[in-house]
Amino acid sequence: MKVGIVGLGFRLGYLATVLNEADKDFEIVGYVDPAPAGMPGLEEAGILAGTSYATPQDLIAAGGFDLLMIGSPNHMHLDHIRLGLEAGLTVFTEKPIVVTMEETYALASLLHTYGHDRLLVGLVLRYSPLYRDLRKAQAEGKLGDVVSIEASEHIQPYHGAFFMRDWRRYGQYAGGFMLEKCCHDLDLYNGLVGTRPRYVASFGGRKSFTPANAPQNEGINDLEVYHRKPSGWMGSDKVFDSDGDIVDYQTAIVEYENGVSMTFHTNLNVPDEFRRFCVIGSKGMAEGDFVRGFFNVHSARTNEKTVANTYQAPSASSHHYGADEQMIDDVIAFMRDSTAQPVSAINALEAGILALAMDEARFGRKVIDLAPVWEKFDACLNGTESATLARSA
Incomplete structure (x- = not known):
């Protein structure tokens, strides 16, 4: 499996080593991170990080990967997820996937538009x-x-x-x-x-x-x-x-x-x-x-x-x-044959x-x-809430 990484921190650096052990075809095609804290771990494991790109848009435009992995700081997740979904990619994001109620509603609207099955999440427990x-x-x-x-x-x-x-x-x-x-x-x-x-x-x-x-x-x-x-x-x-x-x-x-x-x-x-x-x-x-x-x-x-x-x-x-190993196995299975997560x-x-x-x-x-929150959340998931939420967050 070939991946592109946005946010090559300690967490995705570690998960890349787990992926490398689980999949003989694993390859990091490219990454976006001005200061990749996870790079030393990759180097120690003998894993090449691929091409460094200045922006997520540049990485996505270059393509050549199957899965976009997001490990950027939490407040950036929504924008990076949106870019991946709009580009037709399957996206894996670390938790938490958004940081405010407003972003929650915006992502729910995006999931209505693009489908929630294309967004995998690292709730590893x-x-x-x-x-x-x-x-x-x-x-x-x-x-x-x-x-x-x-x-x-x-x-x-x-x-x-x-x-x-x-x-x-x-x-x-x-x-x-x-x-x-x-x-x-x-x-x-x-x-x-x-x-x-x-x-x-x-x-x-x-x-x-x-x-x-x-x-x-x-x-x-x-x-x-x-x-x-x-x-x-x-x-x-x-x-x-x-x-x-x-x-x-x-x-x-x-x-x-x-x-x-x-x-x-x-x-x-x-x-x-x-x-x-x-x-x-x-x-x-x-x-x-x-x-x-x-x-x-x-x-x-x-x-x-x-x-x-x-x-x-x-x-x-x-x-x-030991849960990371099982999560990575399941992510690989999903990418191969859409196995349910x-x-x-x-x-x-x-x-x-x-x-x-x-x-x-x-x-x-x-x-x-939380009753009014769930009402609005479901409206966003079902597409009955204003679609401007996803565009304005």
Whole structure:
């Protein structure tokens, strides 16, 4: 498979190495990025990056590739997706695919015009073995009706410090931390519940990465703890005095259209990190942790443990608990014979809407009713909303 890349950052640089291992015909025809942070990884893997182009328009005009891959900063995604769809290309974009409600409506209108099957999205956790086993247990009736969910995504201080130093520290570029980092998780639980979120409340802020908490002659190697993960575009060395506007903790409460409730918590300063869930149903309870690699199901009738699985990534260098490899296999299968994917661009937009609503609720200290948002979103998807949205965003 031949690809063109817009935004050759760390993420697409890594995915290119996975693609190279999975497809003997893989080739990067060209890329657009004034400072390609993912280039060293490609060079280490012996992968040629192809021709450097000044603009996405130049890359698309040159052609010669099967798949356009977008890994540019989040606020650029909509324009780059639009260029690909208008050119008749199949597009793969990293999450989140847009950063505002207005962009969400604009992309929904584009999907109505060009079809959502031509836009693949990197919500990689849908491909993880653990989540697939959770959905299997649900399909087998082990949980019964889902009643409530407790879930979290917590990351270590070195990773939190990366967000304080990278371009993702600015909401105008990233869309906020819930959208940038946690849209994976929100998508999983949206899929599990099977209906859309209706009401959202949320609270949070920054309490860990503040000047008062900066190390003061404590024998801590700052380069190892807080600068281990390199920052890219608009990078900064400031961690505890970051000029960013993102949170370092947030809690949200969600009620879905079918009455299922969920609490979701994120924190960027957790030394023993975990990314876990507890799904309580009418007939059973499922617990799992992507980081610690386990999945258990208990029967509500007998207390018996009916599922007890453990997981290990396929290699020490594998990202996302081994899910990247499965995602790339599925992308290749789609390009060869249009094999259905486990996650769609519409799923990604729905998860993004929930994340954006969480921040709106946090900023306004209010409960958000998403009913009017879904009404407008569906109108855009169905082509009944003004087509000027897609042109003016």
